[in-house]
Amino acid sequence: MSRTIRVLHVDDDEALLGLTKTMLEREGEDITVESAGSVSGALTCLQENGRIDCIVSDYEMPDMDGLDLLETVRETEPDLPFVLFTGKGSEEIASRALSAGATEYLQKGTGTDQYSVLANRIENAVAKRRAERERNHTQNRYRALIEHSSDLVAIIDEDGVFKYVSPATRDVLDYEPEVFVGELSYGFAHPEDRSDVVDAFERMTEDPGATPSVSYRLRHADGSWRYMESRGTNRLDDPAIEGLVINTRDVTERVEAERRLSEEQELFDAALDALPHVFYVANIDGSGWRWNHKLEEVTGYSAEELRDIGIDEMFAAADVPKVESVVERVLDGETVTYEARIKKKSGELEPRRISASLLTDDGGDPIGICGIGVAMDADE
Template sequence: MASTNPGSEMTSIDDRATAIRVLHVDDDPDFGELAATFLERERDGITVTTATSVAVALERLREETFDCIISDYDMPRADGLTFLQMVRADNPDLPFILFTGKGSEEIASDAISAGVTDYLQKGTGTDQYAVLANRIGNTVAQHTAEHAIRETRERFKRLIEYSADVVSIVDANGVYQYLTPSSERVLGYSPEELIGENGFEYVHPEDRSVAMEAFAHTVEDAEVTPKIEFRFDHKNDGWIWLENHARNLVDDALIGGFVVNSRNVTQRKRREQELTRQNERLESVVDAVSHDLRNPLNVAEGHLDLARRINDPEHFDRVEKAHDRVKQIIDDLVTLARKGETVEESDPVDLRAVVQGAWRNTATYDATLRGDATGTLRADRSRLQRLLENLFHNAVEHGSTGNRNGRSGDAVEHGGDGVRVEVGRLESGFYVEDDGPGIPPEDRRRVFRSGYTTGVDRTGFGLAIVKEIVEAHGWEITVTDGREGGARFAITGIDFV
């Protein structure tokens, strides 16, 4: 273990002037001073601080930072190995070289067992300092490299753990072999829960074939790196959208599988869907502005011209009626454009009170309201009232008991004489029903489309606005036959307080 022959040492150490601070502990002050002088001469960058006892050395360690410790073995009160144990308590990785004149195989064995970095027996002559300087340089360089590797590994571990992505390795069948810790945050499952599971079993059935086909291309051709999006069954949050990138690294000895990067893009998909809905509403507004508004304006312009020519008050009445229709169209367009946003804040709302308020705001003529819908639900009160007003208006205008040959649902206009409207409670919502002619099954999906109407004086936005408000709350709406042959609109998915 001991070596005093400088020729036996490696001579390829880095001779650059790298600063190395050394603490040399030896109870012989003269030897300590001599060793410091030779070490600083032997290697540029070495600075030696001496201490003549373990107590003094510990004090130095508390006050300063050192890159390496050199210690004698045989010292009063505490020997070199005892000092080593004290150092390791606070500095488990600090290079520690035992440089002693009292050498034996037993001491060398004890030193290695205690975790000494290197062991060197003192000799005669000055060549030993060249050896010691070389040992110091190599030891510090190795320690610095190992420390850098540990830092890199820890940094990589934390990057992987806190990454927004999940990195996994799967076999050719899609069975998980490895997942990064971020899987629990992104997917809801810990790596241990998914390893050994087939990833395709967690893909939405409607997306599974597309995902499997893309993965098959990667299996067949290592150059193919597909990017696909699909729904994944999150442990706690239901279906989420993932964006997956797969790469074939089967031939990589360290990987031996397919590396898949998965990112949660649910929020982006929701924004895209909302943007699509907004664009559809915008198209409806544009269509209405270009067509529905032009018609009543042309009517108003024509009657105004006639009124000027023949001064007949009847034409002014028709101009006023045309302007009223323009106002109604504008009101519907503004509601359709602005009220489709998701309801972010809601308050407890008394259903009976908002029903009565909506009925008072609707031109009901001699129509009657019945039913006893009660309960408190969380909603945007103004939007809920607008929803009910539109359903009431639809029933009154198109559900006339005086003419059973027409259609309701923003289809054919009739008078509101005697129509009966009922609002009632359901287990998870409420319904609005009239006793008019009803809506044929083939028209029930189309009645909610913006601008859909078969009436010459209707905008076709009433029920579209109803659907927008329903979806903004996260509810659902369906239309069926009423008990007395009319139309029945059921709004469900509501949690009553």
């Protein structure tokens, strides 16, 4: 959809005002022209009109000249397109006009082609201003969203240098955002993790569609290392951003919780493996879920093989009905101790006294059967 361009033309020549209005509105279908015969009239029009997209002004006029008008306008409208369109041309005037902030400088001619050029310069200048304003509006909107985010958001350039870091860095790392701006982004990462960060950065720059995620350590202001998780998006071609957007979350608590859980799991597994008896956790259908190394030692099966072995392969054929009955009793809530012969990979049978208890989740629903298998003499 086209948008009207409102032009204020200022000239003390009444005939030229009328001609310019006619020609500009003919050359530019979106252009409408308002005319003022003096600088004072132009200032009144600016004050009362409310919106002008471009000023086209003569240089020599009775009360004030075009440069005086330009300087006055620039006090309140620093980016309003201003074209000095004058018959009195010189390099000195052109230099003064451009130094004072004029957008364009054109000399009046005798033919009608000059109006085509003038209309084109007006349209380009207004389009540029509107694009810059839209860009600034978008940037401000993004900034408002970013600055209220609890995550740390940064924008880095194509060389990996921080252009912007959100205020969340104060809460996350106890640094002021300005500490990072202008610095190489991956220079803050732990030396052991730096190559992973660089790899993620290179993937983003080489493939604009990639959104790599990377985990690494970042130094806190107190000297400690925090575990961070970042995901990047290439927005170099977005005029509102022109950079790589990095969203970062502090995952230190999660990483430390996972590490504690892993340590506890290792301790638990070590304790189970230290048992002299077979320990097992089976699914409710009787298939293997977890066990200690003693079961692998007794049966001769590897961990991978045990995962695919059912009751009919684990026990002597004559004992399978008994074991299936035990499973049903346990699922009904009973704790059962029974005797059955484990069938080894070699085909040898080894009698065991086995306990079986129901394993439930927090809601009381059955999730498995657990117990211990104690070796016994074959003659027992």
